[in-house]
Amino acid sequence: MRHWTNPSHARADRLVSRQEIVRSDLCIGCGSCAAQMRWDRDGFLKPDDRAEPPAEQFANQCPFSPAAANEDQIAAERFPSASAADPRIGRFEAAYVGHALEDPFRRNGSSGGLTSWVAAELLRTGAVDGVAHVAPAEPQKDGRFFGYRISHSLDELSRGAKSRYYPVELTSVLREIRQVPGRYAVVGVPCFIKAIHLLRRVDPVIRERVTHTLGLFCGHMKSAAMVESFALQLGADIRRVRAIDYRIKDERRPANWYRAHLELDDGSSAAQDWWHLADGDWGAGFLQNPACDWCDDVVGETADVSFGDAWVEPYSSDGRGTNVMVVRSKQLADMVERARSDGRLELRPVDADFIAQTQAAGLRHRRDGLAYRLTWRxxxxxxxxxxxxxxxxxxxxxxxxxxxxxxxxxxxxxxxxxxxxxxxxxxxxxxxxxxxxxxxxxxxxxxxxxxxxxxxxxxxx
Ligand SMILES: Cc1cc2nc3c(=O)[nH]c(=O)nc-3n(C[C@H](O)[C@H](O)[C@H](O)COP(=O)(O)OP(=O)(O)OC[C@H]3O[C@@H](n4cnc5c(N)ncnc54)[C@H](O)[C@@H]3O)c2cc1C
Known part of the structure; x- marks a missing residue:
């Protein structure tokens, strides 16, 4: 098995406090260490608790703590006998390109709808009782456009489909999981899934109840100001925005022509292609969370299964949306293969090179780019x-x-x-x-x- 961890990085040297992580711009705002969160001046969520968590516990549970286990270590524990491993996409059982055939997953999803399909199949088969994922919130209520919630039905789940490039945090769903016995799946970007696994190591209740993790590939996370910026560039007052779709789907246009869509309080809407916006070039990093510059996991290496966009031709030109999917747990690999042979999923097996090719820019930024950034941090x-x-x-x-x-x-x-x-x-x-x-x-x-x-x-x- 190829391995790219430097052994000298395997051990912690010093316990860092939460305050140090926040001050060092390494807090991603996941909320796994906090009871409550607040907005900072840049539109990111930060811990709002008076007291620091116990030092050792925090240092081992924060996904950006230098003392915490890294993605290789977590994945080695979780998938010890994975049939393949690759330095870019981690350990895995199988990888595919494709989409959900059953309606309405692909139609409703940002990409090929496979994330919602897998989450729905886990619910439908009783493998889990609830799925923690991100759905639209009432901005009038607490100023947030999106938030994590736990869906218990297929209907609830489907209303949460689509990608939200918006700050979200786990405090409320972790509270609910601790309070209500059951089995849960959590959907999240790589650092959030890493946070969940680090928490599972120190918290027996979370370990027992979070039974499945669904990762989303991630380029970086944006601040809440991105919505404000869309609004001001589309000539709308942010106070009038009721809902946002970061990637409204139009089957007649290539999937990678992102188009932002705002719904306003009078029922009207405004839309614009990302590339016409001053800050719409994703690769340039406008309004990015600073912690993302210090992350090295593009594909959710610690998740049971993770999903991205197939950003290679002919898929990127197909406006209906196409996923790439990396399956790491044997249970999910069996579930996916069964659905594939039953004609419920359209999937073509691919190798690690194919997956890496779809994320070429993200991987360069998190390998060569990160190596360079580390020289001048x-x-x-x-x-x-x-x-x-x-x-x-x-x-x-x-x-x-x-x-x-x-x-x-x-x-x-x-x-x-x-x-x-x-x-x-x-x-x-x-x-x-x-x-x-x-x-x-x-x-x-x-x-x-x-x-x-x-x-x-x-x-x-
Ligand atoms: C911040 C961010 C950055 C991304 N960067 C990349 C990238 O660089 N390359 C790439 O290929 N793909 C990236 N993705 C993933 C991509 O946008 C799609 O989410 C993914 O392909 C799944 O599509 P789908 O049609 O299968 O999902 P859907 O069927 O639409 O389901 C999406 C599911 O994810 C949940 N969800 C949405 N947003 C969030 C969030 N912020 N946190 C947790 N759960 C969420 C939804 O509630 C829903 O359950 C990113 C996603 C996010 C949120």
């Missing part, structure tokens, strides 16, 4: 990663990573400034200039690109 807690610090990159690539990091940081400040002065143009004009510079650097178009081509070789993108 200065302040606060030093994250303990499976990637070794290295600056062995072409100059132009280094500039791309520097620029993404700067955009991620400065976008929060510029947004705050624009909001404070009630001058949205401060943000949008700045964002458009940054985007032009970033795209010239990355894609070599325009005068700057041609100049860069002369002085630096064009790196792989």
């Amino acid at each position: 200065g302040r606060g807690v030093t994250p303990r990663k499976r990637v070794q610090p290295s600056a062995a990159l072409p100059l132009r690539r280094k500039l791309v990573y520097r620029m993404r990091h700067a955009i991620a940081r400065w976008s929060h400040r510029m947004f705050r400034l624009a909001r404070g002065l009630r001058a949205p143009a401060i943000y949008t004009v700045w964002a458009r200039s940054m985007l032009r510079l970033y795209q010239s650097l990355t894609w070599s178009s325009g005068r700057l690109g041609r100049m860069l081509d002369r002085v630096m070789p064009q790196p792989e993108r």
Whole structure:
């Protein structure tokens, strides 16, 4: 089995406190260590408890704590006899590209609907009593557009389909799981699923009751300001926004042409393609959670099964949406194979290279990019990663990573400034200039690109 963990990274050296993790911009806001959460000034959720959790417990349970078990260690414990392993996608039993055939999963889903299908099948067969996932909330009630909740029926589950690039946290569902006996599945991005498994190691109730984990591949998480930014660019007052769909589906258009859609309080709506928005280039990192720059898991390596978008042709042009799926638990591998042979799922087995190809940009950012970022991380807690610090990159690539990091940081400040002065143009004009510079650097178009081509070789993108 290929393994990419540096053994020197296998042990903890020092216990870090929650306050240090938060101050070091390493708190992703999952809420696994907290009783309650609050918004910070940048539109992220942060622990709001007065007291620090016990030091050792916190250090072993926070997904960004350098003392906690890493993804390789958790996956080795959970899937010791996995039939395959790959340094990019972890241990696994089977991998596929495809979609749900049973209606309405694909139609309702952001991609091929497989996440909701697997969650529904677990509920339908009685393997679990509830599924913790993210559904629309009432923004008028507590200012949140989305939140985790536990669905107990197929109907409830289906109303929570689709990807939410919005801050969410686990406190309320963990409370409910602790209070109400039963078996639960949890859907989440990789760091949230890691948090659940770290919690399962220290909390016997969670260990017994969270029986299944469904991971979502993840590029990075956005702040709540992204909704505000969409609203201001679509000419809507954020106070009038009642619902948001980050990726409204249109079968006539390629799946990777994301289109944001807002519903307003008078029943009207507004929509725009992401690439027409000043901050709509996902790769540039606008309004990104700072902790995401210190993560090395793209595909949810600790989850029983994880799902992403098949961002390769011909699938990315198919507006109906197509998933890639990596199955790690034997129980789920059997369940999926049965459904495939019963004609309920359209799936083609693929290898690790195929999965990695669909996430090429994300993997580069979390391997080469992370290795480079680790060489210049200065302040606060030093994250303990499976990637070794290295600056062995072409100059132009280094500039791309520097620029993404700067955009991620400065976008929060510029947004705050624009909001404070009630001058949205401060943000949008700045964002458009940054985007032009970033795209010239990355894609070599325009005068700057041609100049860069002369002085630096064009790196792989
Ligand atoms: C922040 C974020 C970043 C992502 N980045 C990538 C990426 O870089 N590459 C890639 O291929 N895919 C990425 N995805 C996953 C992708 O957007 C789809 O969610 C995935 O392909 C599953 O599609 P589906 O049609 O099977 O899901 P659906 O059938 O639509 O079901 C989605 C399920 O996930 C739940 N859910 C939605 N948002 C969240 C959330 N924030 N936290 C926890 N549960 C949630 C829903 O409640 C629902 O149960 C990302 C998702 C998120 C939330």
